[in-house]
Amino acid sequence: MRLAARLQKLQSNVFSLMDEAKGRARRSGLTVVDLSLGSSDIAPPPAALAQLKASVDDSTSHGYLLFQGTTNFRKACAQWYFERFGIEVNPETEILPLIGSQEGTALIPLAVMNPGDFALLLDPGYPSHIGGVHLAGGQIYPLALKPEQGYLPELEAIPQEVLEQSRLLILSYPHNPTAATATQAFFAHAVDFCRRHGIVLVHDFPYSDFVLEGERAPSIFQADTKREVAIEFFSFSKSYHMGGFRIGFAIGNHELITALSQVKANINFCPYRGILDAAEVALSTHQDYIDQAMAIFRGRRDSAIAALAEIGWPAPKPLATMYLWTPVPKAWKGKSVDFCVALVEATGVALAPGSGFGDSGEGYVRFALVRDEEVLRESILKIAAFLKALD
Template sequence: MQFADRLKSLSANVFADMDVAKAAAIAADQHLIDLSLGSSDLPTEGYILEAIAQALQDPTTHGYALFQSTRDFRVAAANWYAQKFGITVDPDTEVLALIGSQEGTAHLPLALLNPGDFALLQDPGYPSHYGGVYLASGQMYGMPLLAEHNFLPVFSDIPTPVLQSAKMMVLSYPHNPTAAIANLDFFTEAVEFCQQYNLALVHDFPYVDLVFDRSQPPSILQADRQRQVAIEFFTMSKSYNMGGFRVGFAIGNQALIKALRQVKAAVDFNQYRGILRGAIVALAGSQEPIDRMVQTFQDRRDAMVKALAEIGWKVPTPSATMYIWARLPERFASDSVKFCQDLVQATGVALSPGKGFGKSGEGYVRFALVHPPSVLQESARRIGEFIN
């Protein structure tokens, strides 16, 4: 049996290797503390679950969900966006329901790239951004995100030959894995750069609410109010603890929304309409639960930063996301994968190796703050025994 050449690029996966290492640690009777996955451990709010439960009794929700059946959700998303950012968008032409934002970021390259075209991606960056370009037979140019530049790309460093063949740029702030944030001036620069080089500007925005100083991170569309080049992806997974329900949406340029909708129509329908009803209730209802969620992760951040300092590993205090991006101690910095594999084998604590997010991530690890402070403190204690 023969398989497509595109699978060769997907054969190596650091996170699959880490899953093997975690399974081996469990088999060796280690008590696993998994800080490697950014999947919230917090429950979905009861009023959201109740809306979904009530929909189960409505037989009109039981069939296929095509585009028109998502309109109530698209209207709710447009209203939420207008209230949050002060920008009015058309729910029929500028909003698209998605089975999680990852579906959108992975499928959009199929609509934009011909084989050999470049996508400008963050390095380090979220793996599905790379996977979608692989599947579209595109080429990737990793824009290095370095601490000395506050983990923001330097657009002037992108080679001219790459720009001549580039069709899209992908950004995501607050950023996974570095937890960096970007201001509106940076987004304005990005919009102008993409207009100059005729690039689609893609902004993945899962951490729109998860900031710790009560500020509102900017939307890319605040820098592109006419929606000339930009599309933005949102998810219900982080703000509303609905990761398993797989619901998100895109807002932006009409042509980009239409192109993504064409790809989507060839691949899938939408999720169960009852889930969309729950999402509508979440977007339209009280946002007070988000404040509690943010405070929970801030408490965890503070506990973990302090616990790591106590074992001699000083890390920056992130101002957003559910992650800590930490430079490895010098003697471990050359191989983040080996460090993480050895750590989980010896202690049961699982982290994400920085190399899994791109070559510029080597020398770092990512902590996902998906356990209560007491568990995070215990993980730091075990890490301290390992590194010291």
């Protein structure tokens, strides 16, 4: 069958290789401990679940919900955002519900790029950022992130000829996979850069609440105070552990919100209204819920780092996100996929190979801390046995 050429560019071989390896591990009788996906094991807020159950019994919730969602949902997002960041946004013109922040990053290139235009993407970065640009026929200029620069991109090093054709910059901090954080000063620099070069700035912000230590992660609109160049994507998947519910929202420049909703209206309606109602309730959850989850993830981070140190595999301590991002063991240098495939086949422990997040991710692996401390420690012992057997 003759299929579209763009499919070639969408193939994410690394993650399909890992899926196949997990399948082989299961078929060989191993229990797979999947630390390769950032899918939280914590329960969503009980009041949100109760609301979803109540909505199911309300027959008025069963019909189509158009792409703008409900007024109450958008108002709840605006209220939540004001309480967090002290910035007022208009729920009628500056907010759009999304089927997860992934929908936002995948569709925004269709709204702002013409074929051949460049998007400036973090490398390593979240895979759907790349996919969206390919769907829009765009070109990618990867911004290689380096540990010695705190995994922040060097915007001034982008060649002039690329800048002239660039329409989009996607940032995302706290960052998946490196767990790096950005300051408001860096955002101010990025906003100024985008203003100077006529570039749309997307800030993918699903880890807005996932700060384990230190100050609250800044919003891009603390820098783009007049909402001139930016759009920001929020998610319920991480803050409220509702990844399977597929719900998020965008806040941003009115023109960008309108352009994105024009694209979205051709592809999707909103998710089921009961999910929006549940998400609205989640937004009013007491801060204690988030603090408790962060305490759990801090404990997991510390246990996993201690267990890794004991087996002679030191890992940097992240201040945010649910991930450890650490160099692959020396014997597997430059072979992160081979390492992760061999590891899951031998032990059932699945990690994410760094190269799955871009060329600059090679040489690293990512642990998602989505199991309890005991399981993490047992998994690291299995990794130790695997490494020792190869010595």
